[in-house]
Amino acid sequence: MSSPSLSVVMPTYDAADYIERSLESILHQSFDDFELIIVDDGSTDGTIDLIEKRDDERIRLVERENESGITSALNRGINESHGKYIARHDADDWSAPERFDRQVTYLDTHSDVALLGTGAHLVDEDGKRIAKRRVLEDPEVGDLINHNEFIHGSVMMRRDPPTDLGGYDERFMTAEDYDLWLRLADQYSVANIDEPLYYFRQHDESIYGSNLKMLKLYHVLATRRVKDGFDKELYAAITTDDPKRAIEMFTTEERTWFHTELARESIRYGNLSSGREHVREAIRLNPTDLTLPAMLLLTYTTPKIASVVVDTYRKVINAKISVANRSG
Incomplete structure (x- = not known):
């Protein structure tokens, strides 16, 4: 049997509430020359049963008894794969039927591109659309320094570039995707299809917010790495749970970015008191940024008002991305 053109890697852990829709969207893609490698980290909620009831020879299930984390699961999936292209897919998201076909066609005709993402519809816990995420079509490493321009579950990569770079760095407990994108963008061309071919589920603050500070700490570690090499001292501070x-250890610029990002995300999830704390610190560090006082005022409103402003801000960002893509 010949190797498939595409390997789809999906890590799972207790994903029974969402995985059926995810599997449906993958198995009914218009492009069907793929294998789906699912790496499960000891699910106990019936996830395995839902996978095994799918009578499809394209699915390969790798079961690991002990939860080892998403980063090692991703590397295990890549190591098990046979395709010349590797796509990511999360168990709680789903893809448009033409996604794989569009990405494979693009990579087939753009031999210089190592990493290709797509735009996305953002959906809530129930799968209802809440916003659209646009993406820069031709981001460079400089564009990625302050903002992750790729939606992890939407990406497709050529096999060799990430493998040559050592794959996902298992020292990263979060932001492992962002670290890899930076390293790829530093050495190869990367791109996005600015169309919503992926449906990205946004979980509530209790799930996402608890990891937010750690995510931003690893973000700084990743940006430092691409600029100056891996910072072992900063890594030690992060991993000893000493934020x-x-x-x-951050520079003033890094500290300002860190508190501004935490303020934005706190406001986005309705945690206005936390947002206020972080934006005040950002103002102290960078008093010339006139957007920060506006953010501070927003923290004295209500979560509903803040949500409306955040949605408006997202639309402005999308408009700016659209202009940048047209001018590029």
Whole structure:
């Protein structure tokens, strides 16, 4: 049997509430020359049963008894794969039927591109559309320094570039995708299809917000790595669960970015008191940024008002991306 053109890698852990829709969207793609490699980290909620009831020879299930984390699961999936292209897909998201076909066609005709993402519809816990995420079509490493221009579950990669770079770095407990994108963009061309070919489920603050600070700490570690090499001292501070010491090691620019990002995300999830704390610190560090006082005022409103402003801000960002893509 010949190797498939595409390998789809999906890590799972207790994904029974969402995985059926995800599997449906993959198995009914218009492009069907693929294998789906699912790496499960010891699910106990019936996820395995839902996977095994799918009578489809394209599915390969790798079961690991002990939860080892998403980063090692991703590398295991890549190591098990046979395709010349590798696509990512999360168990709680789903893809448009033409997604794989569009990405494979693009990579077949753009031999210089190592990494290709897409835009996305953002959906809530129930799968209802809440917003659209546009993406830069031709981002460079400089565009990625302050903002992740790729939606992890939407990406497709050529096999060799990430493998040559050592794959996902298993030292990263989060932001492992962002670290890899930066390393790829530093050495190869990367791109996006600015169309919503992926449906990205946004979980509530209790799930996402608890990891937010750690995500931003690893973000700084990744940006430092692409600029100056891996910072072992900063990594040690992060992994010993000492965020205060890690933040003290930041430059003023990094500290300002860190608190501004935490303020934005806190406001987005309705945690206005936390947002207020972080935006005040950002103002202290960078008093000339006139957007920060506006953010501070927003923290004295209500979560509903803040949500409306955040949605408006997202539309403005999307409009700017659209203009940048047209001018590029």
